[in-house]
Amino acid sequence: MTNQNAAVSEAQTMDIKVAMSSSPLFSSAAASSGRCITVYRRKLLKKPETAQKINAWADSMRASSPTRVKSTSPSRSHAQSEDQKSWMIHHPSALEMFEKIMNESKGKQIVMFLDYDGTLSPIVEDPDRAFMSDEMRAAVREVAKHFPTAIVSGRCRDKVYNFVRLAELYYAGSHGMDIKGPKGRKYNKGNRAVLFQPASEFLPMIDEVCKILSQKIKTTPGARVENNKFCLSVHFRCVDEKRWAQLAQQVEEVLNDYPKLRLTQGRKVLEIRPTVKWDKGKALEFLLESLGFANSDNILPVYIGDDRTDEDAFKVLRKRCQGFGILVSKFPKETNASYTLREPSEVKLFLQRLVEGKGSSLLGY
């Protein structure tokens, strides 16, 4: 596992935030001339500790979606393929391990959790155009006929619903901070639609920061703020790498006035969230409880996701020793998932095969 792929922990991101807030990084003239990262690093050399933290931040932004170049050097490409092999041994393909998974599910109720971006829809430049295919929708619809199914996304719930358009599912938007289930399903506690919003008091703050930040980042071409209701996404997929540090600086300047918000990171996106102790893992536990499965031994929760934020859910499953996580990735990444799928098309195949093998489900959902 390379350092570049290592996930930056929440504690590290907070450290980085403190470091950045106390550090004059680079002049705006340098930033606008595209020399920002160089100048930024040069200034930091004076304070090695700060430099280390800030470099971790810059590395973290690059690691969110590193450029993968196939090496031309034989020894390097050999090392790359050895890395890949070793990773696949520890995190085999869920398709190749399908029979094993089916055996494990015998006598158990599968409960399905699906991330959206990068899992059900391919990653695209424009977040408003991250559509899922009709075939994928059909596969999810079939899965939901047989197993309780939830979409767990960083996006706001309404937006992810508009992409998925399946009323029979649970939806946990804003990284699980906005949960709602379908009305009148037999698995709902008390037969009610579940609605849980642990960060509702942050709504006005998130709106305010969204406005301020949208204005501020206008000087960073390609940057974009997405309002996800209980959290914000600052996209840098279309920002020149030379300006990433500038963007991070702009975000930090705004966040300095909002100590109740924290910063995390996804795939070419900085995510601003309330400092509530809630994440996709907590959302998974909440949903299992709502479904009446909190203390059930005969369930098999399966969580499929591609992002760092999905790791919280993978961890919960490991801790419960129940079910497993599947990471969607073509490349080796540090993960708590047990299995892998390479891309959304493989996720679709896996879901279709799961429906074909549904006979093994005990509770006949």
Ligand SMILES: O=P(O)(O)OC[C@H]1O[C@H](O[C@H]2O[C@H](CO)[C@@H](O)[C@H](O)[C@H]2O)[C@H](O)[C@@H](O)[C@@H]1O
């Ligand atoms: O939890 P998720 O459903 O995976 O949501 C995480 C973020 O997904 C979206 O951004 C990502 O997908 C975009 C479209 O493919 C892509 O342009 C971007 O670079 C990715 O980070 C969404 O727009 C964000 O708000 C979510 O936080």
